[in-house]
Amino acid sequence: METKYINKSGIEQWFNAIVSSGKRVFAPVNSRGQVDFKPVKKLSEVADEYIQTTQSIKASVYPKAEVLFSYEKVNGKVNLTDFDPESVAETVLWKVHPCDAAGFKPLSAIFNWDTADKLHNAHLVKTSVISFSCAAADESCFCTSVNGSPGNTAGSDIQLTMLPDGGAIAEILTFKGETLVALMPNVFEADKGEKKEKYLVDLPTRFNLEEVNAKLNKAFNSTVWKEQSERCLGCGACAFVCPTCACFDIQEDAHGSKGRRIRCWDACGFAMFTLHTSGHNPREHQSQRWRQRILHKFSYMPERLSVVGCTGCGRCSRACPVDMNILEHITSIAKQ
Amino acid sequence: MKKLRDRAAELLSQGVVSLVIGYEEGTKRPRPLFCRNSEGAEKLIFDSHCFHNLAVYITKKELVGKERFAVTAPISTLRSIMQLYVENQLSEEKLLVITVDLSGELREFTTFDEIAAYVAQFELKRGEREQEILSKIEGMTREERWKFWMEEMSHCFKCYACRSACPLCYCSKCVVEVNRPQWINPWPAPLANMEWHINRAMHMVGRCTACGACGDACPVGIPVDLITRKMMEDLAPEFGYVPGQPAKQGNALSSWKLDDREQFIR
Amino acid sequence: MSSNTDFEPKIIAFVCNWCTYAGADLTGTSRLKYATNVKIVRFPCTGRIDFLLLLKSFAQGADGVIVSGCHPNDCHYTSGNFHARRRWIAFRSILDLMGVDIRRIQYSWVSAAEGSKWADLVNNTVADIRALGPYAEYQKVADYLEKEGYNEEA
């Protein structure tokens, strides 16, 4: 790990070098009234004024629907074409928030908890993350309450902290990061000794994670779930914008004698998610599904995978049509 | 506001209703509130920022239970309630509807006829946002419209917030979840999304009251409400129905006229 | 669009049992010739025809669709065709709004006595769709899972 300084024009030259290297570059772009990660070619396309992209980088790294394998039956013989990890394009994510980058850890923990997930890992290997530390936050942000921070480097390959002169402190964190630096090493100057903390937004913690965890351990039968979830509509918006939600569905796209099996995003908040063929639904009510969502992230994952299933990005709160504010709900549980 | 809170508290404490569905202050704007006692009623608010269509909750049995309940309803919610009524989803005995009229007075409806008469006073108009986007769409060629919507559809990740927020999407099993046959591909892909939204619009023919809840709910900002709205604007005059003032003897697609348009039929 | 004489359009016809299917039978008994491109799927009534089938047809590679049933007032079930007519008015309006090419769906009334009308309908529709060309705009997006690849036209 190495810290360097890169000036304003250096940033642009380096960015252009990454683009010309042939890698796909995704960065936040402002279009249709929303800021989201999109393929970009020029630095000027990258959005400036925003707190958070609508969707997390999950949307750029993992396709919403992806072919696990395809098949064709010819003269009674089945030809199978498996997923090819090499088909995944090298991707660089530019201007990722630390809370997004931090999402890779819980995602990997889930996808690889017993057998390694070929697709997930292929995407991960091909992705490099250039994060920008956060100089601003809004009322939905709470990374500092879930072991994160505006300058958290977890999951990043390089982290830039923007300086008033337009340049940035560059923390080169991994080998992938070094590879990116190597595309234009000369723009990286020696560290000027600036403390990056000075440029980070001050985000006080909103709740104590251990305290919440302790409360949740005893809360399975609490009435709080019903109270909190009454207005929840049961859509999947929170799950789909979440950087750590990993629920998926397997579907068949069959056309006569050929077809493909598709993995696509799903959400534990959907009523159908746990519906059995028999008609029985172990999570019949919205309150049970809401409980599952919270307990999974704040209790089951820390317990079983040793990682908190939330990075405090606040996207679910922003995306929710009925203001299911996760911070408010967790805080209220902590206070109980 | 005080009148509403007092009345709600009264209804709850006297046991007239067991639940009042209304609005409270939310993070950035009002949000739905469920009060089951007079304490909860203190949080009630009702103003022009109360946008959510609360009719979406009144068909959820696990929520409203078996006892009588009240709902505070701006005009858009009232229209949905009327539509739900003709679709046999509501009963007069169980529902008390409260609104605040233009003069700020509290009004209570115990019958659907009263609601129908009240709703009839209000005209459904395009707002600025709808006007802006729709006139843009109306100015496009067919190919441009296809491109426009395919771009929009590419953002859809099928969270079904549009469906969840719609008071009229109360099916216990939506057609997208029907898999024998799989009418609509369940994965989020541009055309599969397009199919979903075309299907949604078809299912809303003669039913959509243009409350805008679906578009408001979309986390990725697709103006899905304008699909159903434009459909409604185009078809309501032709089929002779008024959104929110439904006919009991059948909706636009379950009825017909001898002289319905057919110049497109060769 | 340029007309393409090598292009053999795939067209599916959704017809009712009592009028158009019987009409097409009469075309046969009258030995009137028409193009082989159209294949008939039989329904009890036009009222039975689901709009989703039309959408699926295009997604699965159809270039055109014919929907045909009894003339108004002739429906075997008295009003199935009237219900269908309304459904198609609504469906066309929505498809047009979404930018789907509604010229590729040909609606018609063909009675059991109109064997020659059926032959004409098929031949004219085949010619029309041939002139429009393959419905690539729709078909090519059918298999894509992600936006990339089709939206960024070279």
Added chain:
Amino acid sequence: MSKIGVFICHCGENISATVDVERVAREIGGMEGVAHAIDYKYMCSDPGQTFIKEAVKKYGLDGVVVGACSPRMHEPTFRRACAEAGLNPYLCEMANLREHCSWVHEKSEETTEKAIDLVKMMVEKVKKNKPLDSIKVPVTKRALVIGGGIAGIQASLDIANTGHKVILVERDPSIGGHMSQLSETFPTLDCSQCILTPRMVEVAQHPNIKLYTYAELESLEGFIGNFKAKIRLKAKSVNYSTCTGCGACIQKCPVKKIPSEFNAGLGTRTAIYVPFPQAVPNKPVIDRVNCNYYKRGACKICEKTCQVGSIEWDKEDEIITEEVGAVVLATGFDVKGTDFFPEYGYGQYKDVLTGLQFERLASASGPTFGEIRRPSDGAIPKKIVFIACAGSRDPAKGIPYCSKICCMYTAKHAMLYQHKVHDGESTVFYMDIRAGGKNYEEFVRRAIEEDTVNYVRGRVARVYEKNGKLIVKGVDTLLGGEQVEIEADMVVLATAGVANCGSEQLAQKLHVSYDPYHFFAEAHPKLKPVETNTAGIFLAGACQAPKDIPETVGMASGAAVKVAALFSNDELVREPVVAVVNRLAPPLYSTCVGCFMCETACPYNAIEHEEIKGRDGSLIRTIARVNQGLCQGCGTCVAFCRSKSIDIQGYTNEQVYAEVMSLLND
């Protein structure tokens, strides 16, 4: 995996001349799930069918596809063959290789490929077919006939004579209908009453007929074979079990000036009355609207007169329920009154009459005892004008149709007039003379030639009164539009026949459809003229459209045969091509959410409400249920159902989807 047998027919050379049938069989034989595929010269022949039967057994087939002619031709044949081999007949489908392929295309690669596609399509469909059982509905062998005119009388007698019970409901105090009002009937000029009254009496005395007069249908529920009719017996105020029909009360009734309905307003009747002397039953009812006692609370003269104490002042309407298996609608028609015609004085001229009023004048039992006299002054009209098509065939009047009977009865009227007033002069204004029918044209010619009725082709623009005469202004279009003006003593309008008042409400009660003029709609204009689109409800007579007596009687007998045929079996067997609402395990029970939009879409009122109740009897949900007796299998509800909760057997979503996909996936 399916085991489907495919049988490709050459149809002699009809198919094999343009389609390479061997290749079709060969390629289909390689398809997934096809266990056996052959081609043969004539599949429908005995040996052909034997191939199928043997293959079903030998290969244990669970589906059969016959690629041959149109299923409209031989589907029953091949389904029967399958059934005989022990395979459910509904697991057999046909691919139309002849009418839809070989006959309409030239011999070519494409033609054969299309044939392959068509067979493939049916193979994919059959894979999704399910064994179906025909639907059996029990039949209550009792008929309800509504309307006691000649149509209802004929239908009742015909049904009763087949040994089945009939309930005949008549709105008026007597049966007989319009026919009882007629003087003489065309084209034979026999007396209407003479031929009708014996039939009326036969009805009253028939052991199989239960007659309810002064009664109306209140409601009808159920379906073919199983209707429940609620009938309102209007209070007659007279106890028929004791009344002897002596008529003394009628003599004494002080209210005597009520226009007689039977005499079309030309005569009068009393408040307690029998509509006409030959009425069946020949017992009076009290017209409560006009009775002094009911109006003012005092009178009761009839009660004093009645020797047997039959007057029941406090009698109330009674509602009875009858279970029936079939209904015959014979509610007849009405004619437009003279007040419908502004151009002819809005009914203000007393001597402008309707054809029905003229019937009463000409009738021996009428107000003038058969003499043609002017209602205004009782004088015998010396000049009379008949105006045909008064209202009929006049879109401006809202009656574009032909009332059908007017040409004939107008000729009859003119003839009767000439027979009764020998020095009289009669003129008929007509648009066309429609005298189609046995001996009809001859009848009209006789009126013109033998009875010297003056026929003028043209319309009458105006009728107005001047110096006690009715001035009839018209044109003679055969004489180049020459103005014709006749000073007449009497004018008779052949006013349009219209639907009976209340027919719309009745149609709604019965759930039968009706045309824009409120005549009941037949199920098919050609092939099902006596059926309605509601199974088990039939039509007889002028309630369907204006028609004359022989046609009415024929139709009534037709309806009776339909009823008798229905009653000839204990159960009704129907094709199982009907809609069904899905049922699932609790807690869902069904995906139907009970919006009941299907109920409003169904042309047959086949959608019912089914209450799903818990073990404690509490209502869980209300969902739709299809009444298989009423459903005709159009499938409109299926395409309409948003949650795909209704499906139609034989054309299920899975089946049609598989068909479409097979055509597109290669």
